[in-house]
Amino acid sequence: MRSKAELKGKPFPVGIRGWVLISAILVGLWAWLYLGLSPRQLLPGDASSIGRFLAAALSPALDSQDPGLGEAVRYIVLQNALHGLGRTVLFAAASLLLSILGGFVLGFLATSTWWAGDTITSRGPLRRLLRQVFGPTVSATAKILATLLRSVHELFWALIFLAAFGSGPLTGVLALALPFAGTLGKIYAEMLEESPSAPSKALRDLGATRLQVFFFGRLPAAFPDMMAYTLYRFECALRSSAVLGFFGYPTIGYFLKLSFENLYYSEVWTYLYGLFLLIFLVDAWSGTLRRRLAT
Amino acid sequence: MTALASERMTQIEQLRRDRPRSRFLRWSLSAFVLLLVLSLFSGEFGFEQVFSPRRLQNLENFLTETLPPPIRRGEGLAAGLAWASDILMSPKGFPALGKTLAISILSILLAFFVAILLTPPGSRSLACPEPYLPGLASAKGVRSFLWNVCLHFCRFFYVFLRAIPEYIWAFLLIQMFGFSAWPAILALAIHNSGILGKLFSETVENLPPESTIALRGIGAGRAQLFWFSLFPTGLSRFLVYFFYRWETCIRESTVLGMLGIVSLGYYINDAQATINTPEMLFLIFLGSGLVLLGDLFSALIRYLVRHAN
Structure with a gap:
């Protein structure tokens, strides 16, 4: 609490x-x-189409709204939704697997503690060079990469890959x-850096090698957190x-965009509900x- | 093996057997790992296609086209720099970067505003009949049906807001509001208010309750409890999350331009459509520069906020 006298000089x-x-x-x-914004821009240009879009929320379609297709193929929208959601999961899972492998290598190399803090005391000039120069260089390079x-x-990566390789599921x-x-x-x-260093120091003093220190000292303590974060990234x-579907890959976004551009709003809502349900689950x-991992 | 050593081994074995285990955890994680591994071999992703001759031809074309035209023509580095600065000074350069930044700022401010209003009814410790009552103030407190409905409705609303990706929100909103910056701002704000709301509510539940209990003791209502005790106490943590999400907003607001809103993505999409590869790569490079600067700035602020007290 400041006194009155203290506040006097500060009006x-x-x-x-x-x-x-x-x-x-x-x-x-x-x-x-x-941005030159004005609230007037928020007045919708075409009120009736917005009304139709919002009204369609109450009647998601299972059959195609295309009069030509109509009821000829039953449940085509439902099939598309399941197909699209399946592909969405597959794309997410495959890319997450690759990124876990890549991320683990990067994280392993970037863990400066592994090279400097709790490893074997250096003997001889070569080891000292390894510890003081090589280690930090590798760690910094991995972090920058x-x-x-x-x-x-990711969508810009998709653009680059589309330009470099042409389309194809693997590029996505x-x-x-x-x-x-x-x-x-x-x-x-x-x-890995924030996990407690006592176990790895104890292992080092027992004569464990760097790899042993990493895999049996550092990794087990950090593993639950890493796992929890990976699960969160799966959602992302x-x-x-x-969204990749908007660029022609066969995920749910592809069907959503197509239906929206044909003004089949009830179909759009089916896909939106499907995506919402998937993410919610x-x-x-x-x-x-x-929560279980945290305890 | 001596008796002592074997006793040690049994003890260790006993410790191993007594470690906490959960069947749910184990089955879930196994299923998850199985899903990841099987997805690669689902036949959906043909590895053999990657190095087909047509693709290699594609790649070769791409690589020869990446260099900026002046450098490809052998006019030297100065001409290349002139090319880059021309782009920077045109609407594709600094103005687009500025707009991207402005969109990200407005959207995160809006998201913060919405999230902070949703936080009190979405926090377990406030959404109950007797919040922070002295002597009764456990984390759970007294529950009642109506307050539980309110709490779970808010929690569900958070999930609803964040489940649909920004890009899809923006795609839908553009059809309603046309190509001003609003669809991008609203899309980012909707998604991020869901995320911030969840984080803020969890923060409020985990704040040390002493000062709030004291305030309740002298007769403050819910709004007063929140604005005069919980909000000021939690502000530094709210700010940490705010800046963490702002980083992501910058990243996303560059991309939303691809839908036709004038952020950087608009010009990147344009360059891609006209097969102007060098310009596309240069603009992507510019965008990642902005993201990096935002990351640095936000890391600095978060550091300052954390170490303020």
């Missing part, structure tokens, strides 16, 4: 929270003016896997792989798992 005392608020308002104002992979969005998987490997690598490295991978399952 307008603004605390740290006040500054946070003021700078948020100023930055927001800049962004608003820079992880950051670079992460900084390019790779596009997802690269940035995810970067993220996993970074987080794995942080978790599902969302990203749904995975969220509930992985949430329970993560």
Whole structure:
């Protein structure tokens, strides 16, 4: 508590929270003016089509709304939805597997503690060189690589791969896997570094090699956290792989975009509900798992 | 083996047998690993196609096209730099970067605002008949049916908001509001308010309750408890999450341009459509530069917030 005399010289005392608020308002104002926004842009241009879209939420379609196709092929939308959701899961799972492998290698290399802190005391100039120069170089390179992979969005990777290889399911998987490997690598490295160092120091003093110190000292302590984070990334991978459909891959986004462009709004809602249900189930399952892993 | 050593071995074996185990955990994780491994061999992803001659031809074309035109023509590095600075000064460069940044800022501010309003009814410790009552203040408190409905409705609403990806929200919103920056801002705000709401609610539940209990003791209501005790106490953690999500907003707002909103993605998509590979790569490179700067800035702020007290 500041006394009255202390506050006397400060006519307008603004605390740290006040500054946070003021700078948020100023930055927001800049962004608003820079984009030239006005609330009037929020008035919908074509109110009737929006009304139809929202009304369709109550009547998701199972059969195609295409009058030519109509009831000739029963439950085609439902089939598409299941097919698309299946592909969404497959794309997410395959890319997550690749990114776990990549992320683990990156995290392993980037863990500076493994090279410097709790390994064998160095003997001789060669070992010292290894410890003081080679180790930090490898660790820094791995960290920079992880950051670079992460900084390019998966959809941009998809664009690059489409330009480089042409379309094909594998390019989609790779596009997802690269940035995810970067993220996993970074987080794995942080978790490995933050795990308690006592077990690995004890192992080192018993004469364990570097690899043994890593796999039996560091890894077991960090493993539950790494697993929990990987489960969370699976959710993100599902969302990203749904979006990949907009670029021609056969995930749920593909069907959604197609139906929307044909103005078959009831079909769109079927796909939206399907995607929502999938994410909701995975969220509930992985949430329970993560709580169990944390204890 | 001596008697002592064998006794040690039995003890270790006993410890191993007594370790906490959960059947649910084990089955779930096994199923998850199985899914990951089987997905690669589902026949969906043909590895053999990758190195087909047609694809290699594609790759070769791509690689020869990547260099900026002036450098490809052998006009030297200066001409290449002039090419880059031309792009930077055109609407594709700095203005697009600025717009991307502005979209990310407005959307995260909006998301924060929505999330903080959803937080009190979505927090277990406030959404109950007697929140923070002195002497009764366990984490669970007294429960009642109506408050449980309120709590679970909020929690479900968070999941609903974040389940649909930003890109799909933006795609749908563009049809409603046309090609202004609003669809991107709203899409990012919707998705992130779901995520922030969940994180904020969990934070509020885990805050040390002493000051809030004291406030309740002198007769404060729910709103007062939240705004005068829980919000100020939790603000530094809220800010950490805020900046963490802002990083992702920058990343996503570059991409949303591909739908036709004027952020960086618009020009990247344009360059791809006109097969202007060098420009596409340069703009992607610019975007990742912005993401990196945002990451650095946000890491710095988060560090400052964490070490403020």
